[in-house]
Amino acid sequence: MAPSEVPQLVRHEVGSRDLAARAMLEEPDVKPGSDRNFGFLVHDVSRLIKRRFDRRARQTGLPITRRQAAVILYIARNEGVSQSEVANWLDMEPIALVRMLDKLHEEGLVERRAHPTDRRVRTLWLTPAARPVIERILLINQAIRGEAFAGMPAHARDIVIDILDGIKDNLVLQEEADDSPAATAAAIGT
Secondary structure: OOHHHHHHHHHOOOOHHHHHHHHHHOOOOOOOOOOOOHHHHHHHHHHHHHHHHHHHHHHHOOOOOHHHHHHHHHHHHOOOEEHHHHHHHHOOOHHHHHHHHHHHHHOOOEEEEEOOOOOOOEEEEEOOOHHHHHHHHHHHHHHHHHHHOOOOOHHHHHHHHHHHHHHHHHHHHHHHHHHOHHHHHHHHOO
């Protein structure tokens, strides 16, 4: 979308879901293998952001990966969360999360506690040493966001984020619908 087109969208006061739907429907005809394919483009942006984070973390001496940073930030927003909830949120196998949590525990950033009512569940908490790490993670994220949106007007950034948020909402709703008992029964043919 050309920068000159952005104000027209803002003036029309189109909701983020409408923008997301329009963006998906108006995807230009692309040739197979083209870099303009929506799914590949989103994947490439995600991959490049991850690489930028990992590089910046190494350069600043931050001893964690982007995925570990995501775990720390999630716990910071949801202290006392269960390990299984974090694994589900990150879409990773619980055993892989356990290995990651072991590393974060060794670094003195995360502690596991028994759940107050269910002894099978372990809850996750940040240690005081994690607070300065969170600040560094957020600074790196802010710098990468600045790099990613360089040269774009603020309202264009807001529209991009609104569109992606709408796309995410649409896909989450579809996942929930697909996981519903009615959808499962329909897929089985009962």
